[in-house]
Amino acid sequence: MAKLQKFLVATVLLLVLAVPALALDLDGARAKGLLGEQANGYVGIVVSPTPELEKLTAEINAKRKARYEEIAARNGAPVEAVAALAGKKLVDAAPSGQFVRTNGGWTKKP
Numbered sequence: 730m731a732k733l734q735k736f737l738v739a740t741v742l743l744l745v746l747a748v749p750a751l752a753l754d755l756d757g758a759r760a761k762g763l764l765g766e767q768a769n770g771y772v773g774i775v776v777s778p779t780p781e782l783e784k785l786t787a788e789i790n791a792k793r794k795a796r797y798e799e800i801a802a803r804n805g806a807p808v809e810a811v812a813a814l815a816g817k818k819l820v821d822a823a824p825s826g827q828f829v830r831t832n833g834g835w836t837k838k839p
Contacts, residue, residue: 753781755789764789765828765835766819770797770812775828775835 755772758764763782764772771790774782794808797815801808820829828835 753785755785758782758785759823759827762828762837765830766816766823767829768813768816768820768831770814770816770819773830773835 753763755764763774763776764786765775767773771793772786774786776782793812793815797808797811801811804811820831823829823838825838827838829838830836
């Protein structure tokens with residue numbers, strides 16, 4: 730009976746701890762140091778990737794790319810130039826303590 734009790738407690742703990750991870754959004758992931766802004770205009774994974782982080786990153790970056798493409802088409806500019814300009818603004822606007830990547834590895838913004 731003790732083994733079953735331990736198993737149930739462990740299972741409940743895992744489920745309780747997993748729920749916040751599933752409800753993760755961009756702001757929460759950045760605040761927790763899981764995702765960061767990059768100079769190329771897209772978010773990147775700062776820590777070891779998990780399926781949830783990869784999915785969130787892909788969704789955010791797909792939406793950003795679509796927006797960059799709209800802006801580029803409207804202004805006759807290359808998508809990469811629009812993304813780079815957005816990246817600079819996003820990196821500059823990142824709050825202190827969040828991760829950013831400009832020309833190399835991840836750094837915490839002072």
